[in-house]
Amino acid sequence: MQAMDMFDDLLTSYLEKTCDVEPAWLQHIHRETYIKETRPHMLSGHYQGRLLAFLSKLVSPHRILEVGTFTGYATLCLAEGLAEGGEIHTIDNNVELEERVRGYFESSEWSHSIHYHIGDAVTLVPQLEGPFDLVFIDADKKNNGLYYELALEKSRRGGLILIDNVLWKGKVVGDAHDAQTQQIAALNKQLGADDRVDKLILPIRDGVYLLRKR
Numbered sequence: 139m140q141a142m143d144m145f146d147d148l149l150t151s152y153l154e155k156t157c158d159v160e161p162a163w164l165q166h167i168h169r170e171t172y173i174k175e176t177r178p179h180m181l182s183g184h185y186q187g188r189l190l191a192f193l194s195k196l197v198s199p200h201r202i203l204e205v206g207t208f209t210g211y212a213t214l215c216l217a218e219g220l221a222e223g224g225e226i227h228t229i230d231n232n233v234e235l236e237e238r239v240r241g242y243f244e245s246s247e248w249s250h251s252i253h254y255h256i257g258d259a260v261t262l263v264p265q266l267e268g269p270f271d272l273v274f275i276d277a278d279k280k281n282n283g284l285y286y287e288l289a290l291e292k293s294r295r296g297g298l299i300l301i302d303n304v305l306w307k308g309k310v311v312g313d314a315h316d317a318q319t320q321q322i323a324a325l326n327k328q329l330g331a332d333d334r335v336d337k338l339i340l341p342i343r344d345g346v347y348l349l350r351k352r
């Protein structure tokens with residue numbers, strides 16, 4: 139193992155020990171995702187999950203939108219901050235996960251607050267009615283620009299938009315020329331100059347863009 143990787147592992151473990159514990163239902167999803175899925179690292183995980191829950195509790199949202207449900211880990215983190223009677227809409231196009239993820243949602247305390255939509259987010263996001271107080275964009279990166287514009291249009295003033303994986307393993311600050319890195323770097327540049335929002339990137343895990351609608 140390289141020294142930098144060892145430091146990253148130690149730091150991650152330290153950050154996980156010094157934040158709130160991962161709730162039991164999330165530990166269960168975490169474990170099953172790592173046993174059953176081929177790309178389990180897509181799940182937000184303990185530390186980023188606590189960040190999502192923390193931000194959601196600060197916003198106390200009535201309406202949340204998540205683009206990219208995967209196994210529902212982040213959905214349940216975000217749901218922790220829902221205001222009384224609030225709801226979260228989450229979208230994924232992976233039909234194979236539907237039964238298991240519905241099971242997680244139905245056995246949670248937010249079973250009546252979660253609206254799980256199966257289909258292409260490019261088609262479904264425009265059909266969802268706003269306004270949203272909190273949006274988490276974490277699906278196909280090539281459509282992030284589109285999801286961001288739709289999220290902004292459907293957000294209330296002061297609403298928070300989060301975009302995951304914006305540092306792309308640090309490649310956005312290097313000289314990587316692959317199309318995916320260039321596209322993420324181009325959107326970051328565009329967002330950095332967008333005067334419709336307050337914004338900053340939190341260098342947590344793969345980078346989370348925080349954007350607050352002015």
Ligand SMILES: C[S@@+](CC[C@H](N)C(=O)[O-])C[C@H]1O[C@@H](n2cnc3c(N)ncnc32)[C@H](O)[C@@H]1O
Nearest residue numbers: 180181182206208211212230231258259277278
């Ligand atoms: C990184 S994972 C989401 C992880 C989840 N938000 C979490 O933090 O635990 C990305 C998900 O987006 C879904 N996805 C990719 N493209 C999509 C699209 N066009 N419409 C809907 N879902 C999509 C994938 O099926 C995958 O489950």
